[in-house]
Amino acid sequence: MTRAVDGxxxxxxxxxxxxxxxxxxxxxxxxxxxxxxxGYGGVSLDRLATEAKVTKRTxxxxxxxxxxxxxxxxxxxxxxxxxxxxPVDRQARTPGANALEALAVRLVITLHSDVxxxxxxxxxxxxxxxxxxxxxxxAAGPQRYIDALSDLVPCPEELFTLLLGEPHRRRLLxxxxxxxxxxxxxxxxGVLQLLDL
Amino acid sequence: MTRAVDGxxxxxxxxxxxxxxxxxxxxxxxxxxxxxxxGYGGVSLDRLATEAKVTKRTxxxxxxxxxxxxxxxxxxxxxxxxxxxxPVDRQARTPGANALEALAVRLVITLHSDVxxxxxxxxxxxxxxxxxxxxxxxAAGPQRYIDALSDLVPCPEELFTLLLGEPHRRRLLxxxxxxxxxxxxxxxxGVLQLLDL
DNA sequence: ACAGAATGACACGATCTAGTATCATTATCC
DNA sequence: GGATAATGATACTAGATCGTGTCATTCTGT
Numbered sequence: 001m002t003r004a005v006d007g008x009x010x011x012x013x014x015x016x017x018x019x020x021x022x023x024x025x026x027x028x029x030x031x032x033x034x035x036x037x038x039g040y041g042g043v044s045l046d047r048l049a050t051e052a053k054v055t056k057r058t059x060x061x062x063x064x065x066x067x068x069x070x071x072x073x074x075x076x077x078x079x080x081x082x083x084x085x086x087p088v089d090r091q092a093r094t095p096g097a098n099a100l101e102a103l104a105v106r107l108v109i110t111l112h113s114d115v116x117x118x119x120x121x122x123x124x125x126x127x128x129x130x131x132x133x134x135x136x137x138x139a140a141g142p143q144r145y146i147d148a149l150s151d152l153v154p155c156p157e158e159l160f161t162l163l164l165g166e167p168h169r170r171r172l173l174x175x176x177x178x179x180x181x182x183x184x185x186x187x188x189x190g191v192l193q194l195l196d197l
Numbered sequence: 198m199t200r201a202v203d204g205x206x207x208x209x210x211x212x213x214x215x216x217x218x219x220x221x222x223x224x225x226x227x228x229x230x231x232x233x234x235x236g237y238g239g240v241s242l243d244r245l246a247t248e249a250k251v252t253k254r255t256x257x258x259x260x261x262x263x264x265x266x267x268x269x270x271x272x273x274x275x276x277x278x279x280x281x282x283x284p285v286d287r288q289a290r291t292p293g294a295n296a297l298e299a300l301a302v303r304l305v306i307t308l309h310s311d312v313x314x315x316x317x318x319x320x321x322x323x324x325x326x327x328x329x330x331x332x333x334x335x336a337a338g339p340q341r342y343i344d345a346l347s348d349l350v351p352c353p354e355e356l357f358t359l360l361l362g363e364p365h366r367r368r369l370l371x372x373x374x375x376x377x378x379x380x381x382x383x384x385x386x387g388v389l390q391l392l393d394l
Numbered sequence: 395a396c397a398g399a400a401t402g403a404c405a406c407g408a409t410c411t412a413g414t415a416t417c418a419t420t421a422t423c424c
Numbered sequence: 425g426g427a428t429a430a431t432g433a434t435a436c437t438a439g440a441t442c443g444t445g446t447c448a449t450t451c452t453g454t
Contacts, residue, residue, distance in 0.1 A: 011449090012402045013401055014449085015450085016450095044442085045442065046440090055401075055404095056442085056443075056444090057443090057444080057445095058400085058402080060444090066443095121321055124318055124322065125236070125318070125321065127369070127370050134372060135370075137370065138367060138372060142363065157363050158359060158388075158391055165354070166357070169358075175335060209418080209420060209432045209433080210431055211419085211421040211422070211430040212430070213421065241410075242412065243410095243411075254430095258430080
């Protein structure tokens with residue numbers, strides 16, 4: 001008999017092999033949730049252990065100390081946000097005037113999402129303590145989007161900057177909600193017109 | 198006989214009236230230095246007390262608890278960074294094609310400085326815990342610069358966004374050093390050309 | 395079946411931190 | 425001069441947190 005998905009305390013003792021495979025994922029799921037909500041300093045290992053329904057010793061066994069958990073959580077968030085950019089290449093090859101617009105709208109919606117904004121904010125906040133994370137974040141994030149745009153326009157960096165723009169700055173400061181698709185499309189059209197694209 | 202400016206332990210007992218006037222400034226000077234370097238969570242009151250050559254009780258007497266010290270430090274930083282925008286109005290009235298360029302260069306250099314970047318990073322990092330600081334920061338900072346530009350160009354928000362651009366994002370992540378004046382001027386000229394200004 | 399590995403529950407030590415209290419010392423007020 | 429206020433030095437309380445230790449429990453490998 002298998003235990004209910006969220007049924008009280010986890011059973012004791014050594015886990016089965018299939019449980020072991022899920023274990024690390026569950027820990028990182030909880031870490032991502034908590035770090036996004038409360039930031040690095042606002043999450044204790046006890047709280048993370050409770051959230052992951054695991055003990056601290058198990059966290060050390062599967063991931064490591066707090067800094068390693070944070071690094072792994074950021075890495076997972078990077079992989080979670082960036083696959084949205086994968087269809088870029090496919091879209092880029094699609095001819096027609098709307099290819100650029102479609103890509104831009106995807107980019108705006110993705111990078112203004114709660115997850116992407118939370119990641120961006122965390123990396124900025126901890127750039128002092130985790131400089132390697134900042135380097136990796138920029139290379140895997142903004143730089144990659146800029147490279148994708150470089151196949152389509154002559155000024156990819158400036159286009160990327162404008163696609164984020166002040167709304168993105170305000171999102172980082174927690175001043176606005178994520179834009180609706182309609183707002184994102186309007187923003188994209190405004191930017192493309194401004195740059196004569 | 199007056200004590201040397203930075204000569205060992207401060208003398209005990211009730212301070213003179215002139216000392217009282219300086220006291221709060223010295224505390225906030227130290228707070229600004231430490232918060233910029235180590236962030237809100239990275240500064241303890243003991244450390245702040247040592248840096249300000251004062252005891253914790255005196256900090257409570259002059260400023261308040263840690264959150265009030267942080268709020269006061271951010272307010273002081275806002276006042277410290279923004280006076281650079283005061284000459285905006287005077288420059289704006291100066292006719293000639295170089296008025297906009299001169300203002301833009303000032304803006305780029307100021308907002309990429311270590312102090313401005315440190316403030317921006319701190320406000321982003323603590324936007325969850327101090328949402329009022331984020332609101333005040335955007336209104337007194339970016340919004341104010343955008344308003345100043347609105348007298349000179351038809352697309353002030355977009356111009357502001359481009360004047361910061363990816364170099365500013367990279368500065369927030371600790372990836373670049375502050376731009377030289379030459380780099381700032383080159384960046385401004387590139388942006389103004391792109392927008393046909 | 396049995397030894398060993400991995401876990402949850404619980405506890406513990408060491409460290410750090412916010413905020414307060416005590417006491418001697420120095421300035422201000424009357 | 426004497427009372428009062430404000431300070432530095434120091435210690436303290438109370439709580440949080442990181443990282444380990446102990447022990448019973450459960451799975452894996454042989």
